[in-house]
Amino acid sequence: HYSYYNPEMEDETQWRLNMIRQLRNDFSDNRLELWYQPQLSLSTGKVIGAEALLRWRSADGSFISPAIFIPLAEYSGLIVDIGDWVVNQACSQLKILEENSFENLTISVNVSIPQFRCGNFVSTVLKAIQTHQVHPNKLELEITENILMDDPQVVIDALVKLKEHGISIALDDFGTGFSSLSYLQKLPLDRLKVDRTFITDIAEEGQSVIAETILDIGEKMNLKVIAEGIETIEQQERLLELGCDEMQGFYYAKPMPGNEFMQFLKDNS
Numbered sequence: 001h002y003s004y005y006n007p008e009m010e011d012e013t014q015w016r017l018n019m020i021r022q023l024r025n026d027f028s029d030n031r032l033e034l035w036y037q038p039q040l041s042l043s044t045g046k047v048i049g050a051e052a053l054l055r056w057r058s059a060d061g062s063f064i065s066p067a068i069f070i071p072l073a074e075y076s077g078l079i080v081d082i083g084d085w086v087v088n089q090a091c092s093q094l095k096i097l098e099e100n101s102f103e104n105l106t107i108s109v110n111v112s113i114p115q116f117r118c119g120n121f122v123s124t125v126l127k128a129i130q131t132h133q134v135h136p137n138k139l140e141l142e143i144t145e146n147i148l149m150d151d152p153q154v155v156i157d158a159l160v161k162l163k164e165h166g167i168s169i170a171l172d173d174f175g176t177g178f179s180s181l182s183y184l185q186k187l188p189l190d191r192l193k194v195d196r197t198f199i200t201d202i203a204e205e206g207q208s209v210i211a212e213t214i215l216d217i218g219e220k221m222n223l224k225v226i227a228e229g230i231e232t233i234e235q236q237e238r239l240l241e242l243g244c245d246e247m248q249g250f251y252y253a254k255p256m257p258g259n260e261f262m263q264f265l266k267d268n269s
Contacts, residue, residue: 016075019068019072023072027078027082032085033054035261036051036255038252038265039051039226040252042240047268049106049107050105050106050107051107051108052093052109053255056069083112084124087124098134102269110142110172111141111147116151116155117154122158122161125162137166140167140190141167142170142193144171145174152186169190170190170192171191171192175194192214192217193228194226198210203232203234211242229249230251233251
C-alpha cells in the first residue's frame with residue numbers, strides 16, 4: 001500500500017485547528033449568540049414558540065456558518081460546553097418571555113450525540129430549568145434521525161428520563177435519515193418536524209406524498225407535526241389542505257436575536 005502526501009492535507013488540518021482555536025476563544029469571549037425563528041399555528045395565526053439557532057459572530061463582525069462550526073465543535077468536544085450554554089440561554093429567554101406575559105410559548109433546542117454521551121446530560125438540562133425557574137414543558141429538545149441511529153439506546157434512555165420531568169421531545173429531519181420506524185415507537189416524542197426537503201415542491205402536483213405520509217403517522221401516533229422551511233403562500237395552502245397546522249419558515253419570519261424576537265411577539269400579539 002502506498003500513501004501520497006498532498007500539501008492540501010496539511011493546509012486543511014491547519015485550517016481546522018485554527019478554526020477550533022478561534023471558536024474556543026470566541027466562545028470564552030461570549031461571541032456566540034442564540035437567535036430565534038418563530039413557529040406559528042395557522043389555525044389561530046399566533047406564535048406558539050420558536051426554534052433556538054446558534055450563531056457565531058467572529059471578532060470582525062462577520063458570521064460563520066453553523067454548517068462549518070457545528071461539526072468543528074463536535075469534533076473538538078467543545079459542543080458539550082456550548083450545548084449546556086445553549087440550554088441555559090434558552091431557559092433564560094423563556095423566563096424573559098414569561099415576565100413579558102408570553103408564558104405560553106415554547107423554545108426548541110437542538111442537541112447532539114456528544115451531549116447524550118455525557119453522563120450528566122440529563123442532570124444538566126434539569127439544573128438549567130431549575131436555575132431559571134421555568135416550566136419543563138416550555139423547553140423542547142430536538143434530535144435528528146442521525147443522532148438517534150448513532151447510539152439509539154443512550155439517546156432513548158436519556159430522553160425517557162427527561163420526558164418524565166415534563167420536557168418536550170421533537171424529532172427533526174424526519175424521513176431524511178436512515179432510522180428504523182421501530183425506534184419511532186420507543187421514543188417519548190411530542191412532535192415530528194417535516195423537513196424542508198419535502199416542503200420545497202409540495203405545492204406541485206404529486207410532490208406532497210411524503211409530507212402527507214408524515215402527517216398521517218403523526219396523527220395516528222397522537223403527535224404534533226410542524227413543517228419547516230415554508231417560503232411561499234402556495235406551500236402554506238397545500239400544507240393546510242393536508243391538515244398541518246404548525247409551521248415555521250422565511251415566509252413568516254427569519255431567525256432573529258432575542259430582543260428582536262421579543263419585539264416581533266409584541267407586534268404580532
